[in-house]
Amino acid sequence: MRAWAVVVPRERAEEVRRTLLERGVLLKQVRIAHEDDSILLPTREHVDLGFPTKEGEFEEGFVAVRSYKDVIEVPASARRLLPSSFDVVGDIAIIKIPEELRARRMAIGDAIRRWNPKIGVVLEDRGVKGEHRIREIDVIAGEPRTTTVHTEHGLHYRVDLSRAYFSPRLASERKRIADLIEAGETVADPFAGVGPYSILIAKRRRPSEVHASDANPRAVRFLRENVAANRADRVTVRQGDAHAILRQVAPVDRVILDLPHSAMDYLGAAFRALGARGTVHVYGILEAAEEGEARDRIQSAARTAGFRMKGLSQHHVRAYSPTKYQTAFDVTVVRG
Numbered sequence: 001m002r003a004w005a006v007v008v009p010r011e012r013a014e015e016v017r018r019t020l021l022e023r024g025v026l027l028k029q030v031r032i033a034h035e036d037d038s039i040l041l042p043t044r045e046h047v048d049l050g051f052p053t054k055e056g057e058f059e060e061g062f063v064a065v066r067s068y069k070d071v072i073e074v075p076a077s078a079r080r081l082l083p084s085s086f087d088v089v090g091d092i093a094i095i096k097i098p099e100e101l102r103a104r105r106m107a108i109g110d111a112i113r114r115w116n117p118k119i120g121v122v123l124e125d126r127g128v129k130g131e132h133r134i135r136e137i138d139v140i141a142g143e144p145r146t147t148t149v150h151t152e153h154g155l156h157y158r159v160d161l162s163r164a165y166f167s168p169r170l171a172s173e174r175k176r177i178a179d180l181i182e183a184g185e186t187v188a189d190p191f192a193g194v195g196p197y198s199i200l201i202a203k204r205r206r207p208s209e210v211h212a213s214d215a216n217p218r219a220v221r222f223l224r225e226n227v228a229a230n231r232a233d234r235v236t237v238r239q240g241d242a243h244a245i246l247r248q249v250a251p252v253d254r255v256i257l258d259l260p261h262s263a264m265d266y267l268g269a270a271f272r273a274l275g276a277r278g279t280v281h282v283y284g285i286l287e288a289a290e291e292g293e294a295r296d297r298i299q300s301a302a303r304t305a306g307f308r309m310k311g312l313s314q315h316h317v318r319a320y321s322p323t324k325y326q327t328a329f330d331v332t333v334v335r336g
């Protein structure tokens with residue numbers, strides 16, 4: 001096609017390409033051309049940036065787009081604030097948008113869908129709230145739905161991001177825990193959500209039984225559906241508060257306390273649910289300086305429940321804020 005181009009030295013090409021993109025005048029569907037040591041950046045119109053320009057024939061073709069930022073047209077002041085990453089659950093993108101960009105959220109959603117046409121819906125993530133850890137979300141682009149099917153470690157989970165908690169960021173942690181399960185173990189997962197720990201354990205390891213439960217009835221509906229869809233026969237599903245469920249399912253060999261903001265409150269119930277020995281995985285959202293206090297609390301809860309500590313290790317699952325981590329503690333105990 002015939003177009004104008006800005007002719008720039010090779011070493012300035014990336015910088016000028018970005019300027020043209022920011023101004024919304026780069027012809028993205030047209031191939032960049034080379035002439036001696038210069039690069040010709042095709043533009044929608046004649047653009048004067050102080051570099052020579054040239055009108056000519058350019059090849060149309062695929063242009064590699066590395067980020068949704070390459071297809072959005074916003075002024076430079078807004079571009080600096082664009083989020084660099086977002087989560088993808090099934091075919092839904094979930095993005096946190098800074099307050100200053102709220103007026104442009106639809107443009108951000110549209111750009112994500114143009115960048116990756118496999119994304120059917122873009123949701124604005126306004127934070128996880130309340131006891132049931134439900135995400136406050138708005139559809140900002142695509143179909144008006146919040147349900148999708150997410151694949152993790154080869155297993156399929158139907159989720160509704162407006163009704164039950166799910167985060168794809170914990171996939172490696174779920175795998176780490178599943179890999180620790182020994183044949184014949186009984187596992188309790190009393191904060192199971194839609195089932196990603198329980199179903200992975202049941203399908204990839206050889207437990208004798210996995211007790212999966214949650215207090216949110218909507219999460220339990222998806223949990224039941226996902227257990228059936230993945231044919232995770234060794235999972236028993238219940239609905240209810242973790243304290244009551246742990247009493248009901250005891251004795252077990254392992255308890256997963258995946259409720260990072262208040263899991264420590266369930267330590268007593270988790271230890272009391274163990275048999276002669278066992279392991280508790282407990283999570284916290286902590287400053288590094290608070291980790292010692294958390295270890296003390298774990299040891300004291302184990303002692304009160306009549307156990308000796310055999311092992312206590314910890315690791316950072318992910319950064320939660322500039323100063324806090326989601327931290328996992330693996331606690332192994334024996335009675336006496």
Ligand SMILES: C[S@@+](CC[C@H](N)C(=O)[O-])C[C@H]1O[C@@H](n2cnc3c(N)ncnc32)[C@H](O)[C@@H]1O
Pocket residue numbers: 131132133164165166167170190191192193194195196197213214215216219240241242243258259260
């Ligand atoms: C952080 S989510 C974890 C979900 C799941 N483990 C996962 O990896 O997706 C915590 C879950 O605990 C549930 N929950 C909160 N308080 C509870 C309680 N007291 N008893 C049982 N479940 C509870 C919430 O409904 C939520 O589904």
